[in-house]
Amino acid sequence: AQSVAQPEDQVNVAEGNPLTVKCTYSVSGNPYLFWYVQYPNRGLQFLLKYITGDNLVKGSYGFEAEFNKSQTSFHLKKPSALVSDSALYFCAVRPYRDDKIIFGKGTRLHILP
């Protein structure tokens, strides 16, 4: 079955430190990969996506993600965390030649002042 895994329910990082939110996927073919962020009482907002090309993609608010085909991963990263980055982060994948979208369960990111 096609799936997306976010292995950490919660990640705690001190402000100013680098952060990583992990995502791995299991789909057939070459997928389209996305990261979305959800702030409290809000809908989801797009952060970045990988469709094709350079494996390192840069997105909003200083976030970036690296597509690793051999490890089927698409980890979200930021060099220096801000308290305002605290939110719920979702990885999503659109499998190749499929119109469904599969989301991970989400990772809650806490940035500690």
Place this chain on the structure above:
Amino acid sequence: EAQVTQNPRYLITVTGKKLTVTCSQNMNHEYMSWYRQDPGLGLRQIYYSMNVEVTDKGDVPEGYKVSRKEKRNFPLILESPSPNQTSLYFCASSPRLAGATDTQYFGPGTRLTVL
């Protein structure tokens, strides 16, 4: 302003009473979708639509219906709601560029409670 709107934002109802949650987008997007968000389960796709009169099931379609008579609207219908449909619902839309489903734009959410 480009946006996806949902109504109502909050709804408390009783088991078996038919309800409709409306979704509308003003971006001329082809693709529209409904999700439910539950603690520990993330977002799960209920139904999606590639264009007018074209709809298909997501991962959790049981107990839901949708229609796409106009490009901008994609209502979610619960014919006979049950308590296990208590959830936070999101509508989303995206352009479909060159055959790919691109970035999704999400509505603000509808919190539904079925008693």
